[in-house]
Amino acid sequence: MRVYLDNNATTMLDPEAYEAMKPFLTEKYGNPNSLHQFGSETHPALRGALDELYTAINAKDSDDIIITSCATESNNWVIKSTYFDKIATGEKSRIITTAVEHPAIAATCQFLKNFGVKLTILDVNEEGLITPEQLREAMGDDVALVSVMLANNETGMIFPIKELAKIAHEWGAPFHTDAVQALGKIPVNVQDLDVDFLSFSAHKFHGPKGIGGLYIKDSQKLSPLLHGGEHMGGRRSGTLDVAGIVGMARALTMSNKFLDFENSHVRRLRDKLENALLEIDDVSVVGSKDRRVPNTILASIKGVEGEAMLWDLNRAGIAASTGSACASEALESNPIMEAIGADKDLAHTALRLSLSRFNTEEEIDYAIGEIKKAVKRLRAISSTFAH
Ligand SMILES: Cc1ncc(COP(=O)(O)O)c(C=O)c1O
Structure with a gap:
């Protein structure tokens, strides 16, 4: 056995996600940015998938979701662009995170120490969690970003994100959560959590590999990590993977159906x-x-x-x-x-x-x-x- x-x-690819992807891997292979019919025939599915995605996490509209290649990219983007936008400019100096983040956050933060970023890494208790009091004590005017995962990849423990985001906001700091291990397993409602940024990855909820996303509340400023051909409104360049996006959206809808x-x-x-x-x-x-x-x-x-x-x-x-x-x-x-x-x-x-x-x-x-x-x-x- x-x-x-x-x-x-x-995870295994959901059979419905696979079926939804197939036409875009075979006959409908046009680049959505091309002006001819091969390009434009992908538009309805693309629009439908983006709508499916924002509805699944209760974002306000599809512009709040930017497609990336994976959660590693989404996490790198938030951390590095916080450095470019707020720390390199001298506006703020510090990022707060926890001792149990995935390496896509932890290693990115450590890398930025080389460029003068100050880090506060909150220790966890025996259940692998931090408390709101710990964050409250660590906050200050110098904080450019707080990043705390929604559910830990190893323990599965769920962090009190709503409370933590509220504390960050009391100090005017944006809040990011890596929700990779939560989507498709528990309900995730970005408006209720009131987070500014949320990372996700399709292959963790029975979607295809190599596709993920970043929710950005109210399309707030976050400089692009990938510059190029101005895809996704200039926020993330790179030809859109229509099959991947369609598969990711269907997989998330299916997972939410099975919550x-x-x-x-x-x-x-x-x-x-x-x-x-x-x-x-x-x-x-x-x-x-x-x-x-x-x-x-x-x-x-x-x-x-x-x-x-x-x-x-x-x-x-x-x-x-x-x-x-x-x-x-x-x-x-x-x-x-x-x-x-x-x-x-x-x-x-x-x-x-x-x-x-x-x-x-x-x-x-x-x-x-x-x-x-x-x-x-x-x-x-x-x-x-x-x-
Ligand atoms: C919590 C968490 N964040 C980020 C990632 C990275 O995801 P991806 O494989 O999409 O880059 C993982 C993958 O294990 C994860 O568990």
Whole structure:
């Protein structure tokens, strides 16, 4: 049996999204900016997809969404253009973020330190969250941007974004959230959250890879990261990937349609898997279930090296992760586990299991059996586990 439990790394393409994309990969391949009919015949689908997208996150209109190639680009854009627009000009000097952001935020911020950007990185508590009080204490007149993720990619924990954005705004600072792991799993309403910028990526909600977006509230000023042919009103140049945009919009609409299912079926399967893990001695899971997106478990299994567990599971046809996919080729401990205060030994035993609406009960039962077998085998040969 093949069981895919690595949906926070990427997801299967929704069959409806695939069907919607097909004409734009084959006969309707025109460039939407061309004046001839090959170009113009893409316009209705493109307009429809942009409308579908802004409706899905409750933005005010489709001009508030700019298409990018991925969330890494969206995150780089917000951080780097904040530097160009506010910090390099001497207007402000500081960016506030957290210790558990994805590298697309963390590494970009670290890079900008070379150019004099001051960083405040808020530590997280044992659940992997920051509190509104922490942000309130860190704020000041010098803050150019606050960037806090909506849901963490490893723990699945959901940050109190609405409250945090309100605090940033009290100081006149714009607020960005990386919502990559939230869209399609929980309702995301940009007007209710009142964020200025929100990043997303299609391949995390059963859309195609290589396409994402940035919501920009009221089309406020954010200098382009990619200059060129003035696509998307000059805000992000590059020929539009019509198939990708159409696939992304359909995938998000489908995921939103299945939100109740996500909250019942996926949550029930996740909880079943989690309860089975917790029946094993010396296993712990990060964060309370009700404050997590419904699909994610970050467990630590004492005495079981995460990579060894992955290989055992892989042999049994099960895909899981020890942390974010970007770091998984390096034999390193899970940085998020370390950020929440786990010691290095425990951080080496991280196992992330992330489900989707396409997982079945039979798959979860199979995974439970194989995980239990692997724990038994690996603990028997472990030098660090007291038998
Ligand atoms: C929270 C978060 N932000 C950003 C990204 C980067 O997304 P993309 O693959 O679209 O660049 C990821 C991918 O794992 C993520 O989990």
